[in-house]
Amino acid sequence: MSYPDSAxxxxxxxxxxxxxxxxxxxxxRRSRSRRAAPERAxxxxxxxxxxxxxxxxxxxxxxxDPAGPxxxxxxEAGYPGPGAGPAxxxxxxxxxxxxxxxIAVGVSLGGVVLASLFLWKPAFLGVCxxxxxxxxxxxxxAVRATGASSPRTPLLAGGVVMxxxxxxxxxxALTLGLAITAVAVFIWRLSDGPVxxxxxxxxxxxxxxxxxxxxxxxxxLAAPDDGARRVVAMLVGVVLSDTGGYVAGVFFGRHxxxxxxxxKKSWEGLAGSLVITAAGSSVxxxxxxxxxxxxxxxxxxxxxxxxxxGDLAESLIKRDLGVKDMSRLLPGHGGLMDRLDSVLFAAxxxxxxxxxxxxxxx
Numbered sequence: 336m337s338y339p340d341s342a343x344x345x346x347x348x349x350x351x352x353x354x355x356x357x358x359x360x361x362x363x364r365r366s367r368s369r370r371a372a373p374e375r376a377x378x379x380x381x382x383x384x385x386x387x388x389x390x391x392x393x394x395x396x397x398x399x400d401p402a403g404p405x406x407x408x409x410x411e412a413g414y415p416g417p418g419a420g421p422a423x424x425x426x427x428x429x430x431x432x433x434x435x436x437x438i439a440v441g442v443s444l445g446g447v448v449l450a451s452l453f454l455w456k457p458a459f460l461g462v463c464x465x466x467x468x469x470x471x472x473x474x475x476x477a478v479r480a481t482g483a484s485s486p487r488t489p490l491l492a493g494g495v496v497m498x499x500x501x502x503x504x505x506x507x508a509l510t511l512g513l514a515i516t517a518v519a520v521f522i523w524r525l526s527d528g529p530v531x532x533x534x535x536x537x538x539x540x541x542x543x544x545x546x547x548x549x550x551x552x553x554x555x556l557a558a559p560d561d562g563a564r565r566v567v568a569m570l571v572g573v574v575l576s577d578t579g580g581y582v583a584g585v586f587f588g589r590h591x592x593x594x595x596x597x598x599k600k601s602w603e604g605l606a607g608s609l610v611i612t613a614a615g616s617s618v619x620x621x622x623x624x625x626x627x628x629x630x631x632x633x634x635x636x637x638x639x640x641x642x643x644x645g646d647l648a649e650s651l652i653k654r655d656l657g658v659k660d661m662s663r664l665l666p667g668h669g670g671l672m673d674r675l676d677s678v679l680f681a682a683x684x685x686x687x688x689x690x691x692x693x694x695x696x697x
Contacts, residue, residue, distance in 0.1 A: 437667030444674070448570070452563040459557050459566075460502050466671060467494040467547045473661040473670045474542045480656045483538035484531070489519035490539055494547035501551035502558060509551040516543045545679065546672075552682040559695035564623045568616065569685035572638035573677045575615040576608040580643070583607020597650040605643060612639035620693075630692040637688050638681045645680030649673070 451458035471494050475485045493516025500508035520539045524532060556565045584604030592600040616635030617628040626634075649672065653659065660669025668674050689695075 433667040435667075440665050440668055441674075445570070449567070452557065452566060456557065456563060459563075460498065460554065463550060463554055464495055464498045466675065467498055467550050469664070470546045470550070470661075470670075470672045470675055471542060473664070473672045474546055475539075477653075477656055477658055477661050478538045478542070480658065481534075481538070482531070483534050484527075485535055485539040485542060486520055486523045489516060489523045490542055490547075492516075493519055493543060494550075497547045497551050498554060501554040505558070506555055509548065509555065512551070513543060513548045516547070546675075549679040549683055550675070552686045553678065556682060556686050556689070561624065561695070565685070565689060565695075568620055568623055568634070568689075569638060569681055570678070571619055572612050572616050572635055572685065573642045573681050575612040575635070576639040576642040577677065579611025579639075580604040580608035583611075593647055593650075596647055596654060600643075600647070608639045608643055609636055612636065612642075624689075624693050626693050634685065634688050634692070637684050641680040641684035642677035645677040648680065649676035 448459070448462060451462045468491055471490050472487065475487050475490060478485060493512065496515060497509055497512035500512040504511075517540060520536055520543065524535055524539070527535075553566060553569070556562055556569060559565065580600075581604070583606060584599070584601050587603040587607070588601035590602045591598060592602050592605055613632040613635035616638065617631035620626040620631035620634055621628050649661075653661070661672040662670030664670050665674065
């Protein structure tokens with residue numbers, strides 16, 4: 336099933352016709368009376384349009400999709416999404432973003448992470464602390480679109496505490512850091528009074544779990560003597576999942592997997608992610624960690640599934656917030672959270688699988 340482009344919506348079909356299974360959006364009609372026309376909402380199956388009073392203007396600029404290809408490993412060119420327009424010549428290709436800038440930024444970030452892991456491993460703690468702080472700020476800023484005002488000071492301080500406890504104390508200490516952060520949020524928010532207390536605290540706890548707590552598992556992966564290779568195995572698995580999903584989606588994508596969350600994901604793209612990651616991880620873990628190939632394949636399947644779920648989770652949040660990217664910090668990528676979405680789900684998955692098949696020795 337294909338998705339109609341913006342031209343279809345500007346000139347809907349005749350009465351009773353439906354483009355690709357979707358009912359046509361309401362069209363503005365002039366009323367002879369001075370009363371305002373009654374509000375009409377678009378169906379939930381049509382993502383990306385303002386549901387107020389039948390307004391069919393996109394919530395984001397033409398050619399942009401809030402759950403765009405940059406957060407989607409299976410971004411298929413066959414599913415342009417609502418409001419999609421032609422790419423800018425020489426800038427955005429079929430992926431819908433500035434690929435040269437995206438590649439340059441991605442390579443630079445990967446180089447920083449690898450250098451911190453293999454040149455002086457304690458520097459990896461500093462890299463993670465900076466990443467956690469930036470991603471936490473982006474999330475706290477983004478949720479303000481819902482009216483929530485999450486207290487940033489305890490969130491930022493709690494993120495640093497969780498990272499340090501994970502690095503020096505292990506998984507139990509990381510959980511303790513989350514509890515300390517939650518208590519700090521409860522107390523800090525009291526000073527602003529009762530109005531919106533549950534909303535603000537709920538948003539803050541979501542951020543605390545989603546960003547610093549899940550990111551702490553990357554530090555748990557890196558802590559053992561062979562931790563650098565464990566982190567590399569996880570990151571390569573995420574890259575393989577993204578690449579496999581993109582290639583399979585472009586060439587074979589026909590059936591959308593979650594059209595109301597991320598229209599460009601397809602089941603074919605998911606299959607490509609799983610197969611490529613399982614094959615690549617079976618070889619990689621055999622040489623990196625001396626793990627039998629079948630354990631490596633299980634590791635790849637688990638990491639790929641987690642990475643795709645991470646993409647979907649952030650896409651769902653951005654749909655709910657009505658934003659395309661968490662920020663504009665990284666050219667060609669959006670915000671740092673738009674790059675960490677897969678990693679945040681993949682890190683605890685990789686930690687759990689490796690704890691079973693290759694227990695840490697140091």
